[in-house]
Amino acid sequence: MTLATHEVQQLNLAIQAAMRAVRTGGPQLAGGLGPQSSGGFGKAGGDGAWAQQLSDLVHERVREAIRDRVSETARERLAASTRKRIHEALRRRLSDDIRAALIEGQGGPEGFDLDRVEAKLSERLGDALHDRVLEAIRDGAGDAIHERLNTACREAVVNSVVAQHLGRDEAEQIGSKVRESLEPELRERIAIAAREGLKEEVRERVHKAVRERLSEAIRGGLSQMQTGGGDPESLIAVVRERLSEAVEERVAEGVKERLREAVRNGVEESLENRLQAAVRSAISERLMARQFGAGAPRFGPGGGPLAGQFGPAAMGGAMMDSLRERIGENLRERVAEDMSERLASLIKERLESAQRERLGAAVRGALAEQIALGGGFDPDQIAEAVRDRIADHLCDTVVNGIRERLTDSLREHLTASVRNAVSQSAMRGETLGGTPIAGLH
Amino acid sequence: MHPELIEIMRDQVCTIYRAVTGTDMPTVEAADGEPEPALEEVTRSFAELEAMARTNPALSERVPPFSFTPRLDVFLDGEDLLIEAAVPGVDRKDVTVECADGTVVISGIRRGRHGSNERTYSGEIPYGPFYRALRVPFPMSGEAAVDLDRGLLRVHLKGSPTKQEHAGGNTSTKVTQS
Numbered sequence: 331m332t333l334a335t336h337e338v339q340q341l342n343l344a345i346q347a348a349m350r351a352v353r354t355g356g357p358q359l360a361g362g363l364g365p366q367s368s369g370g371f372g373k374a375g376g377d378g379a380w381a382q383q384l385s386d387l388v389h390e391r392v393r394e395a396i397r398d399r400v401s402e403t404a405r406e407r408l409a410a411s412t413r414k415r416i417h418e419a420l421r422r423r424l425s426d427d428i429r430a431a432l433i434e435g436q437g438g439p440e441g442f443d444l445d446r447v448e449a450k451l452s453e454r455l456g457d458a459l460h461d462r463v464l465e466a467i468r469d470g471a472g473d474a475i476h477e478r479l480n481t482a483c484r485e486a487v488v489n490s491v492v493a494q495h496l497g498r499d500e501a502e503q504i505g506s507k508v509r510e511s512l513e514p515e516l517r518e519r520i521a522i523a524a525r526e527g528l529k530e531e532v533r534e535r536v537h538k539a540v541r542e543r544l545s546e547a548i549r550g551g552l553s554q555m556q557t558g559g560g561d562p563e564s565l566i567a568v569v570r571e572r573l574s575e576a577v578e579e580r581v582a583e584g585v586k587e588r589l590r591e592a593v594r595n596g597v598e599e600s601l602e603n604r605l606q607a608a609v610r611s612a613i614s615e616r617l618m619a620r621q622f623g624a625g626a627p628r629f630g631p632g633g634g635p636l637a638g639q640f641g642p643a644a645m646g647g648a649m650m651d652s653l654r655e656r657i658g659e660n661l662r663e664r665v666a667e668d669m670s671e672r673l674a675s676l677i678k679e680r681l682e683s684a685q686r687e688r689l690g691a692a693v694r695g696a697l698a699e700q701i702a703l704g705g706g707f708d709p710d711q712i713a714e715a716v717r718d719r720i721a722d723h724l725c726d727t728v729v730n731g732i733r734e735r736l737t738d739s740l741r742e743h744l745t746a747s748v749r750n751a752v753s754q755s756a757m758r759g760e761t762l763g764g765t766p767i768a769g770l771h
Numbered sequence: 772m773h774p775e776l777i778e779i780m781r782d783q784v785c786t787i788y789r790a791v792t793g794t795d796m797p798t799v800e801a802a803d804g805e806p807e808p809a810l811e812e813v814t815r816s817f818a819e820l821e822a823m824a825r826t827n828p829a830l831s832e833r834v835p836p837f838s839f840t841p842r843l844d845v846f847l848d849g850e851d852l853l854i855e856a857a858v859p860g861v862d863r864k865d866v867t868v869e870c871a872d873g874t875v876v877i878s879g880i881r882r883g884r885h886g887s888n889e890r891t892y893s894g895e896i897p898y899g900p901f902y903r904a905l906r907v908p909f910p911m912s913g914e915a916a917v918d919l920d921r922g923l924l925r926v927h928l929k930g931s932p933t934k935q936e937h938a939g940g941n942t943s944t945k946v947t948q949s
Binding site for chain 1: 777778780781784785787788791792796797799800801805807808810812813816817819820823824827830
């Protein structure tokens with residue numbers, strides 16, 4: 331049968347009129363959740379209100395679970411990984427730092443100056459260990475929280491009213507979504523909280539250990555050197571051996587204590603800022619997915635030409651894809667443009683600052699070391715010595731700068747990108763598949 | 772496309788319009804010389820409108836879902852198969868049952884309350900086109916008997932004596948239309 335052209339034309343005009351009405355939000359949509367909005371618990375009030383009700387009921391449970399399960403484990407894991415990193419750093423660089431400090435200690439007006447050696451060694455070691463500890467926290471925060479956070483979120487939701495209303499599978503998915511949403515924030519907050527005051531703590535601990543052990547270690551080393559045929563390396567080996575454990579112990583202990591508070595604060599801040607929105611968003615998303623997926627077949631292929639054409643799952647999928655692409659495009663454009671300029675100036679600025687702070691001392695130290703060790707002016711050795719002194723610091727300074735700038739920039743642009751993408755979609759009538767709707771332009 | 776689908780789609784559009792504006796869809800006429808839209812383009816626009824309505828919680832609860840997949844119960848009685856499909860509010864004349872190539876296809880239309888001046892206060896029962904296909908686990912023989920009673924469509928199929936050897940098959944079964 332041939333369809334009358336007039337009927338198709340009429341339908342098309344009616345569709346366009348309805349679309350305009352939906353986009354502009356008619357009086358029946360303004361401010362209300364529909365006819366059932368005053369109902370009690372249940373689906374009354376539309377999916378928005380229902381999601382809010384479920385969210386209110388479950389988010390406190392998730393909060394408690396995370397507090398109970400995540401904080402302590404995260405602290406222990408981070409403490410273990412930072413200790414390992416401290417141990418590696420000491421093994422790798424303590425001999426060099428002792429050697430350099432001993433050389434610099436000999437350069438005073440009154441000959442060998444133990445206080446100067448102590449100060450120089452503490453300073454070098456303090457900075458280096460602080461950098462390594464920060465690195466360990468940054469790298470390890472994700473692993474430290476991931477497993478427990480996942481279990482805590484999932485079980486809290488599965489044992490809540492959500493599972494009773496939506497089923498266990500949906501509850502597990504909501505738990506996973508909450509975890510996905512919280513994890514980056516938690517990781518970041520823990521790292522930020524751990525950074526505060528950490529430098530002083532590490533420096534103080536290093537200084538204390540060096541002050542307590544250095545003079546006795548040098549005495550032991552000198553006597554060892556005398557009995558060992560005057561080899562200065564035996565002095566360095568003894569000092570290293572006696573200092574290493576004490577420094578590791580003190581610093582690791584200090585970091586562990588600081589982590590207790592840092593992890594707790596980081597977790598609390600994240601929960602405060604993010605949890606409610608994360609739970610609400612996860613529940614809304616699942617409710618929407620359920621709505622789209624309603625009526626899915628239990629047997630056989632189901633669907634078919636008509637259901638495929640008008641089926642809500644197809645519509646939702648296409649719309650999500652379109653929105654996702656648009657948000658991604660917005661984000662790429664905004665962040666890429668902004669970051670390319672910002673990063674160039676940031677890297678330059680950080681390199682200059684690091685050079686000002688460290689390069690002169692590194693060159694002086696390297697030259698002094700070469701002279702003291704009788705190496706002469708071998709350009710390769712001097713280059714290596716300078717590189718050893720500043721490479722880590724340069725790298726850390728630039729990487730930290732980029733990380734901070736990137737975090738700021740993403741936070742700044744993400745909201746704007748999503749908002750912009752959604753309004754672009756609405757303005758251009760590209761709610762589905764990115765194709766403009768005829769007659770609306 | 773089902774010949775009456777255009778009318779049912781228009782009903783749905785009007786329902787959405789009423790749910791948004793609180794008023795009936797005004798009569799709109801095409802401007803002179805406006806090109807006639809292709810049916811495919813119109814159905815796509817309709818799908819977009821439906822998606823917009825579905826994703827707005829305040830609206831979706833006042834607009835019944837359009838198109839659906841009927842739920843089925845399938846019973847085996849010896850060599851016979853009984854399929855029951857839930858199609859509430861559907862007239863027998865609006866249902867088609869086709870059995871071919873080892874698959875039973877049930878399709879049709881559930882009409883809305885066309886021409887009514889009522890406003891939908893809450894719409895949860897889907898209407899519009901429906902479609903369900905079911906692979907039958909053995910060859911069918913003879914005639915499929917179809918009846919519709921109290922919202923349940925029953926399709927009775929006779930099994931073939933050679934069903935143990937069947938693995939999908941190409942047997943075609945006569946369709947009963949009433």
